[in-house]
Amino acid sequence: MPSTPTRRQPERAMTAKTNATQPFADRLDAAAESLPGGGRPWLDRLRAEARAVYRETGLPGPKVEAWKYTNLNRLRRTGFAADAAPAAKVDTVPVGNALSIAAHQAVLVNGRFRPELSSLPEAGDGVEVMRFADALAREPSLLESRFGRIAPPAGMPLVALNTALATDGLVIRFRKGKTAEMPVHIVSIGAAAGEPVMFQPRLLVIVEEDAGGCILESHIGTGDGIYFSNGVAEIAVERGAMLRHYKLQNEHPSAFHLATAKAELAERAHYESFVLQVGGRLARNEIHAHIGGRRVECRLAGAYLLRGEQHVDNTTFIDHAAPESVSRELYKGVLDGTARGVFQGKILVRRDAQKTDGHQLNKALLLSRGAEIDSKPELEIYADDVKCSHGATAGELDDDALFYLQSRGIDEDTARGLLVDAFVGEAIEQIAHEASRTAFRQVVEGWLAEGRSKNQRDGDSEA
Amino acid sequence: MTALLDIKNLHVSVGEREILKGVDLTINPGEVHAVMGPNGTGKSTLSYVLAGREGYDITDGTITFMGQDLLALEPHERACMGIFLAFQYPVEIPGVAGTTFLKTALNALRKYRGEGELDAMQFLKHVRAKAKALDISDEMLRRPLNVGFSGGEKKRNEVLQMAVLEPKLAVLDETDSGLDIDALKVVADGVNAMRSPERSMLIITHYQRLLDYIVPDHVHVLVAGRIVASGGKELAHELEAKGYAQYADAAAA
Ligand SMILES: Nc1ncnc2c1ncn2[C@@H]1O[C@H](COP(=O)(O)OP(=O)(O)OP(=O)(O)O)[C@@H](O)[C@H]1O
Ligand SMILES: [Mg+2]
Numbered sequence: 146m147p148s149t150p151t152r153r154q155p156e157r158a159m160t161a162k163t164n165a166t167q168p169f170a171d172r173l174d175a176a177a178e179s180l181p182g183g184g185r186p187w188l189d190r191l192r193a194e195a196r197a198v199y200r201e202t203g204l205p206g207p208k209v210e211a212w213k214y215t216n217l218n219r220l221r222r223t224g225f226a227a228d229a230a231p232a233a234k235v236d237t238v239p240v241g242n243a244l245s246i247a248a249h250q251a252v253l254v255n256g257r258f259r260p261e262l263s264s265l266p267e268a269g270d271g272v273e274v275m276r277f278a279d280a281l282a283r284e285p286s287l288l289e290s291r292f293g294r295i296a297p298p299a300g301m302p303l304v305a306l307n308t309a310l311a312t313d314g315l316v317i318r319f320r321k322g323k324t325a326e327m328p329v330h331i332v333s334i335g336a337a338a339g340e341p342v343m344f345q346p347r348l349l350v351i352v353e354e355d356a357g358g359c360i361l362e363s364h365i366g367t368g369d370g371i372y373f374s375n376g377v378a379e380i381a382v383e384r385g386a387m388l389r390h391y392k393l394q395n396e397h398p399s400a401f402h403l404a405t406a407k408a409e410l411a412e413r414a415h416y417e418s419f420v421l422q423v424g425g426r427l428a429r430n431e432i433h434a435h436i437g438g439r440r441v442e443c444r445l446a447g448a449y450l451l452r453g454e455q456h457v458d459n460t461t462f463i464d465h466a467a468p469e470s471v472s473r474e475l476y477k478g479v480l481d482g483t484a485r486g487v488f489q490g491k492i493l494v495r496r497d498a499q500k501t502d503g504h505q506l507n508k509a510l511l512l513s514r515g516a517e518i519d520s521k522p523e524l525e526i527y528a529d530d531v532k533c534s535h536g537a538t539a540g541e542l543d544d545d546a547l548f549y550l551q552s553r554g555i556d557e558d559t560a561r562g563l564l565v566d567a568f569v570g571e572a573i574e575q576i577a578h579e580a581s582r583t584a585f586r587q588v589v590e591g592w593l594a595e596g597r598s599k600n601q602r603d604g605d606s607e608a
Numbered sequence: 609m610t611a612l613l614d615i616k617n618l619h620v621s622v623g624e625r626e627i628l629k630g631v632d633l634t635i636n637p638g639e640v641h642a643v644m645g646p647n648g649t650g651k652s653t654l655s656y657v658l659a660g661r662e663g664y665d666i667t668d669g670t671i672t673f674m675g676q677d678l679l680a681l682e683p684h685e686r687a688c689m690g691i692f693l694a695f696q697y698p699v700e701i702p703g704v705a706g707t708t709f710l711k712t713a714l715n716a717l718r719k720y721r722g723e724g725e726l727d728a729m730q731f732l733k734h735v736r737a738k739a740k741a742l743d744i745s746d747e748m749l750r751r752p753l754n755v756g757f758s759g760g761e762k763k764r765n766e767v768l769q770m771a772v773l774e775p776k777l778a779v780l781d782e783t784d785s786g787l788d789i790d791a792l793k794v795v796a797d798g799v800n801a802m803r804s805p806e807r808s809m810l811i812i813t814h815y816q817r818l819l820d821y822i823v824p825d826h827v828h829v830l831v832a833g834r835i836v837a838s839g840g841k842e843l844a845h846e847l848e849a850k851g852y853a854q855y856a857d858a859a860a861a
Contacts, residue, residue: 544662549699552659553713553769554687554720563712567703567752 167203168221169306169343175227176310181278187289188281195298195308202302214487214519215429215458220401223371229255229342235367238262238332243363244393244584248330249274255336255372256344257313271325272358277314277347288316292349295379296407296433304405307345307377314347317360319386321353328359328389328581335400337370346376346404350388352414357387359578364404364424366397373401380406382414384438389417391581393588396424398453405431412438412467419576420447421585422457423592429458429487434472436463436498441470446575448477450592451484451516452599458487463505465498468528474505477572479565480516481596491523492533499528505535510542510568512561558600562593610675612637612808613658613777618669620650620657627653629833630669635777638805642819642844643812645830646852651812652696654830655781658810659693660686673777687713688720690776694766694783696812701753706765709753710735710772717773738771742798743791759786767798778802779810784818796821816848831855 173196182188204221205212226232233255251274252262258276265274281288298305319325333346352358364374374396382388388408396402402425410416420430434443449457463472478486488507509518520537542564550560569589576582613635620628627650635641645651657664658671660683671678678686701709714734715725726734739749742764754762763783770778780799784792799809799822811822819827819841827843828835829852836855837843 543699543701545699546701548659548661548683549695549701550709550713551683552661552687552693552695553709553773554684554716555713556684556716557682559712559716560684563704563709564701567701570703 167200169225169310170200170203172227173199173309176312180312182281185281185285188292191293191298192309195293195305198298198300198305199302199309202305205302211460211489214489214521215427215456217427219427220373223341223373223401225343225373226340229344229372230257232338232340232342232368232370233257233336235259235334235336236262238334239365239367242365242395243332244330244361244581245587246328246330246361246580246584248328248361250330250332251315253313253315253331253333253346255342256311256333256346256374258315266325266327266329270327271320271323271356272329273318273320274329275316275318277311277316280316287318287351288349291351291379291381295381295409296377296405301405303375303403304377307347307375311345311347311377314349316349317351319352319356319358319388322355324357325359328361328578330361330363333362333364333374333376335364335366335372335374335396336368337372338368339370341371341373343373343375346374348376348378350378350380350390352382352386352388354383355385356383359389359581360391361581361584362392364392364394364396364402366400366424368397369399371399371401372397374404376404378404378406380408380416382408382410382416384411385413386411387415389578389581391419391576391578391585392421392430393585394420394422394424394428394430395588396428398424398426400425402428404429406433408432408434410434410436410438410441410443413440414438415442417444417577418446419581419585420459421588422447422449422459423451423588425455425457427456429460431460431462433462434464436465436467436470436472438467439469441467443470443472444575445472445474446476446572448479448569448572448589449486450479450569450589451486452481452596453484454482455484456487457484458489460487460489462491463493463503465492465494465501465503468497468499468501470498470501472501472503472505475572475575476507477569478507478509478518479512479569480509480518481512483513483515485516486518488518488537489521489523490535491525492535494526494528494531494533496527499530501528501531501533503531503533507537508568509539510565511539512542512565558597562597566590566593611635611672612674614672616670618654618657618671619667620653621665621667622653622663626667627833628657631830631833631835633828633835635808635810637808639826640803640809640811640822640824642824642827643810643830644814644827644844644847649830650833651830652781655693655696655779655810655812658686658691658779659683684716687773688717692770692773692775692778694763694770694778694780696781696785698754698762698766700755700757702755704753706749706751706753707731707735710749710769713769714772735772739768741801742768742771743794744768760788760791763787764791764795764798767795771798771802774802776806777808777810779812781812782814783811784813784815792818793821816844819844829855
């Protein structure tokens with residue numbers, strides 16, 4: 146970072162003020178003492194770097210191009226408790242909010258693994274789920290070559306914050322040549338009662354050569370306090386391996402959810418991501434897929450269903466750094482109330498990535514006048530023999546379609562529901578794993594039903 | 609006999625422009641009425657107003673259906689009471705499977721009428737025979753509603769919906785246009801099969817040919833927003849021979 150001493154000087158002089166405007170900076174040193182694995186030089190170095198990066202940048206502000214449409218002031222203004230552990234008084238997984246699916250289950254409460262709520266796979270299931278500290282003790286090399294390497298802190302303040310503060314995390318490994326039958330479901334529960342709390346879920350996924358598997362994430366909340374989940378996932382899909390990675394963001398309506406996933410895709414790797422965002426007050430999901438080998442297939446799909454005053458951002462970056470790979474991206478958004486959606490999708494095709502085939506599309510449906518979508522699709526191409534396209538649309542429900550349905554006896558709310566469901570369905574259909582697709586459909590149906598009962602209540606109170 | 613549908617002095621405008629300028633029309637149970645008239649005279653407008661589409665100002669007149677003020681009802685309520693419009697241009701709805709749509713519609717109607725809802729099996733049983741009679745395959749039924757259907761397929765699909773929903777008053781807006789001769793027979797047979805002393809029809813068409821198959825009790829000529837002549841089925845033949853020129857004066861009056 147080419148920062149001149151003259152610029153640095155005043156910043157040092159205003160340390161107190163800087164800390165005030167850069168939340169969480171004051172807790173970095175205290176945390177450093179108590180993190181698992183301390184004393185390992187590589188890990189200490191990584192965490193020191195993370196602290197330095199975060200101190201330097203703090204939470205990204207609106208002047209940072211990538212954060213132009215998502216303002217973190219609301220987060221900045223919220224004061225968080227020093228420790229999220231005391232608030233984590235959860236002894237059952239709240240039903241109804243997470244994906245409903247038969248799977249191995251790993252439960253985190255405020256970022257901390259809870260073995261008694263989890264049911265992890267056993268030897269022979271083709272997949273291992275380890276707690277970060279256990280993996281570190283048992284197989285340090287597994288982590289050393291990947292942790293903080295797939296998603297290095299440099300230039301990524303939220304990744305830096307997570308790396309500097311994460312007290313726990315999960316390591317999931319799919320064994321070479323094996324296909325795990327049953328998905329692994331990570332249920333991350335945010336629990337806050339009084340004072341707001343923050344936590345740093347951390348995930349490392351390794352899909353070894355020619356292995357295959359499916360990971361689901363449900364991010365949900367309980368209690369009525371504010372919490373901030375700042376997650377980081379590092380994903381390595383090795384040669385010829387396949388990972389299906391599906392995420393539900395269904396956080397508490399007052400929650401902050403920021404998450405960054407970085408996927409490193411080797412030759413012939415197949416990575417399929419789906420993200421459904423329905424929850425949270427302010428949320429952003431970032432996916433960075435790095436195509437590092439030939440003939441990779443990278444599919445990113447997602448949907449965001451928003452109402453009230455929600456602000457939800459989907460930011461994706463597909464980096465084609467190797468030839469002959471395919472990327473597909475389809476996101477669909479439905480926005481009601483005064484909700485605001487953001488979609489930023491960038492495809493970079495480097496000079497050597499000849500024969501790249503990349504398509505990206507974001508479509509938004511605005512159900513009310515107050516709703517707003519900002520779409521920023523971007524193509525940056527340095528290779529000459531490629532097939533790439535991108536697009537973004539925003540529109541309203543088709544009045545003719547609505548009337549056609551009504552003219553057959555279907556009331557307006559149901560008719561709207563059918564049309565919205567059909568619109569979102571195109572994205573849900575991208576989920577290749579059938580049981581997961583069903584589970585996500587249920588969430589969409591729940592969201593629509595919630596809207597109908599809300600309309601009815603509004604109608605009643607008007608009458 | 610009390611009329612099923614009674615339209616009195618109906619004036620309808622879109623924006624500043626008056627399209628229907630005082631239409632009177634009475635349809636009794638079991639009767640089939642045909643409305644003919646040049647392009648742009650307000651035939652589809654009349655059908656949309658009956659079905660309750662937004663965007664039309666009813667500036668004067670009344671419509672009574674089964675003794676009720678039709679204009680006070682929402683579109684879906686009108687459908688539940690038994691009004692069905694076969695659209696001149698059926699709408700394509702991507703992502704909504706034909707079967708899902710039709711089952712939702714049928715169950716909405718059944719619920720309104722106090723009948724139990726049909727499950728998937730009962731529904732298919734109800735639909736299959738009717739679809740077969742109209743040459744509509746299971747595959748076509750499952751496809752997204754009308755998406756990629758040919759003009760003729762869309763029209764047959766409209767008639768299937770009518771057969772499944774069993775309305776009291778079916779308004780067919782140019783259901784014959786775009787049909788080849790064989791399809792016309794299939795559709796006409798479908799419509800004729802629905803004729804009953806309790807069911808009335810309002811058939812909008814440009815061609816007397818359709819009326820050879822579906823023989824109307826009454827024929828009306830709509831010109832420039834007014835019914836300028838009414839008669840029996842022979843009126844359709846006369847129009848076919850002479851055209852609408854003879855009514856130009858009546859319309860201007
Ligand atoms: N929404 C609208 N906005 C503006 N003009 C309209 C609208 N709907 C109908 N019109 C006009 O009203 C007139 C009557 O239209 P309508 O569709 O009822 O005619 P039609 O008799 O059904 O004609 P056709 O035989 O061609 O189907 C036309 O001049 C049409 O342009
Ligand atoms: Mg017309």
